[in-house]
Amino acid sequence: MLIRLDPASEMPIADQIVTQIRRGIADGDIEVGERLPSARDLAAALAINMHTVLRAYDSLRTAGLIELRRGRGAVVIAGADAPTTALYAAAAALVRDAARLGIAPADLATIIRGMT
C-alpha cells in the first residue's frame, strides 16, 4: 500500500489518505482482510499528526470499508462494489480527458467543487 501526500494540494491531508485507500481498495491493490498500518505508524511514516490519520481511518470506518479494533488496528472488511469501481474508472477517464485539454487534476477538482 502506497500513500502519497501532496503538500501543494488543496485537499486536506486526511482526505488525501482516505481517497488513496479508497482507490487502493477499488483497484484491488488493497485486499479484503488486509491490515492497514497502525495510525501511529502511518503518522510517523508521513510525518503528520496521528489524529489526522485517525480522522481518515474513522471516515473509512463510517463508510463501512474498514474495521477499527483496539490492539488489532485497521482491517479492510469490504471490497469495492461494482458501482464504486465504475465511478473510479470514470473519474480516471475524466482526469485523462482534462489532461488532454491542459487542465491539471487540481484545476479539475476546483471545477468539480464549483458544481456542488
Added chain:
Amino acid sequence: MTTDRPAPSAPDEPETGTTPVPADHVPAEVDGVALLRTSSAAVAALAPAALLVVVALVVGPQLGDTIARHWSGDGAADGFSGTWSSFAVVAAIVAALTTVSIVAALTRRGRPSRLIAGGAASFAGLAACTWVATALATAAAPTPEEAVAGWTPALTLPGLAWGVVVGWLATGSGVRALPDVEFDDRASVRPADLRPGERLAWSGTTGSPVFVVMGSVVMALAIVSGAVLFVMGASSVVVYSAVLLLAGAAVLALGRVRLTVDHRGVRLVSALLGVRLLRVRLADVAGVETETLDPMSWGGWGLRVSKRGTAYVTGRRPGIVVRRRDGSAVAVTIDDAESAASVAAALAQR
C-alpha cells in the same frame, strides 16, 4: 574428488555453464565427511534417551512408588514424587528434545544445525540426568526418605555438556548445495516519480505460519520444561528454560512482519511483537533492486545473516534488495516488491 562420483539428482556436467537451474532442483553433491558427522550427531543425540531407558530398566526394580525429587541444603531428601509419573514426564520431554535435535542435525546446515541440535541435546541430557540422579540416589538408600543427594547432582553437568558433543558433530546434511547458485532475475527498478515536497509512505506485510507454529511450540516446551525442572527441584537450571523461552519468542516475532518505506528509511518491524528487525536509513542507500530471494544464497529461512547480507526470507519468493553504501545489503521477501523498491529508490535519490 567428488566430481566423478555419479550423483543421481545432479545434472550431468555441473560446469560453469549457463543452463538455467530449475527452481525446485538445487544441484547437490554428497560430502562423505559431513554425512558421517551428521549421522554421528543424530546417533549421539539419542544418548540421553538411551541413558534414561537403561537406568529405568536397571535401577527401576529397586525403586518403590516414590522417588526423592528435592534435596535440602545438607543433601537430605525433603521432597518426593511418584517414580513412574515423574519418569513419564521426563521421558516425554527427552523424547521431544531428542526429536528436535535429530531433525535439526539432519535438515539444517552449518551453524543453525549445530546450535539447534546441540542446544536441544543439552536440555535432553539435563532432563534425563536429573531423573537418573534422583533414581540413583533413591535406589542407594533403604527408603526414599533416607536418600541423600551425595555426588549424584553432579551428573547433570555431563548431561548438559553432551549438547556440546552433539553440536560439534553436527554439520548439517551430508548433501551440500553447490555454492553460488544464484537466480538471474535481479532487476533494477525505475524510481517512482516524485513531486517537490511530496511525502510517500509504502507499507506491506508478509510472514510465515511456520515461524508462528515453531515459536509457539518452543515457548510451550520452555514453559513445560521450566515447570517440571522447578517441581523436580532443579530450580537452579530453570534459567535454561528462560533462555529457551526467549528463543521461542524470537522465532514467533518473525511470524508476521511489516515492511515500510518512507522518510525514516526501509524498515522491517515484527507485527506481532512490535520489535524492529531491520533498518536502512535513506542516506545509507546505494541502490535498490528486486530479486527472487533464494534461501540457499541468503543463509536460509527466517532472519538470516550471510555473506550477501542480512535478510528476512520466508521462502524462494520475490523480494526487495537494498544495498548500503558500505557494501552490505538488506533483503526482504515481500509481495509487490517492485512498488516498494521504486519508492525506496525515489526517496533515496531525493
